[in-house]
Each structure stands twice: as C-alpha cells, then as structure tokens.
Amino acid sequence: MKKISPGKAFEYDFIHSLPTPRGNIRPMFVNRYKDGTGNWNNMPCPKCGTMPPKVTRFQHSNIADFEIYDSKYRALYILEMKSHAGKSIPYDAIRKSQYEGLHAAFPVPGVYPAMVFNMRDVNETYIIHIHRILQWKNTSGIKSFPLKWMREVGFRIHGFMKVSRFTYEVMPFFDATGKRLLAGFENPL
Secondary structure, three states, X not given: OOOOOHHHHHHHHHHOOOOOOOXXXXXXXXXXXXXXXOOOXXXXXXXXXXXXXXXXXXXXXXXXXXXXXXXXXXXXXXXXXXXXXXXXEEHHHOOHHHHHHHHXXXXXXXXEXXXXXXXXXXXXXXXXXXXXXXXXXXXXXOOEEEHHHHHHHOEEEOEEEEOOEEEEOOHHHHHXXXXXXXXXXXXXX
16 A cells, blocks of 8 residues: 655645535535646666667646635635645745746735645644745745744644544634635735
C-alpha cells in the first residue's frame, strides 16, 4: 500500500472538513485542480547508451490546488495548500505561476485567492490572502514566510485529531470572508 504524503493528507482532511452537498442546506462545490504531469528527463537510449540531444519537458502548472464555491455567499475561493515541518515556509516552495495566477484573481469581485499554510510541527493552520503574501514577500527582506507573521496576519483554522486524521473548523473562515465578499469588499481579510 502506498503511503500518502503529509501534504496530500492535509489537503484531504481540509477538503473533507467542508459541508457536503447531501443533507446540508449549504453545499459547497469543490474542484481539485489536477496535479502537473511529471518531467521527462534525459535518459540514455536503452539500446546504444547515447543521450538525446535536448531535454524534453512537459509540465502543466496550476495556479492552486483547489477552487471552492460557497453557494451561501456566492464566493469563489482559490486556495493553494502548503504543509511544512518547521517554523517557516520558504518562498521557493511556491511556484512563480502560483503567485502570478493567484494575484491575477485578486481584483475580481467575489473571488478570494489565498494560500493555506499548515505548520505540522506546531499543528497550526492559517489562511492568508494573496495580497498579504505578496506584500510580505516583496517588502520583508527575508526568504520565507515565518510562523510569527502567519499568526499576525492569517486567519487561524483550528484542527483536531480524530483517531488518525484531522478535522478542521473551516466554516468560521468562509462565513467571515463570505459576508465581506457579498458586501462588495475588495480585500475582505
């Protein structure tokens, strides 16, 4: 049996903490963007051992991991999930296309582009709007997003261990931002 990575386990637990369409008056549509394809590296020819003349790469890149539509507030959340050990997340853990794609969605009314940072060593999770992320990245002078900063500007999502998996209290975040998005605020949090 293949062991699931901590990052994939976090994504699974987070998404499964949302209300389900069955038996709930507040369904939320969740779409997981497909992960990119692998790279084809230069491999020697199995017959003669010679290397091909150039590297062939085909890599599809997504701007995020999930899009979530909240029917109650008519709000679309575009979320990139990052789970890390330690007390900071390096900038290069996030692809340039993700920064750019989330930033491009920022001025669209009713859209909330953000990153969800799960700090495994301290069991803390924060959602931070892309505007604040880029502001920090461009002005801080350091090369990572530290936990201290996340605690200051992020929306804390509480997680609880249930036997072997986590459940996250995500609805307070969606309620707080959804109300402000519905009211027309450009930067709800």
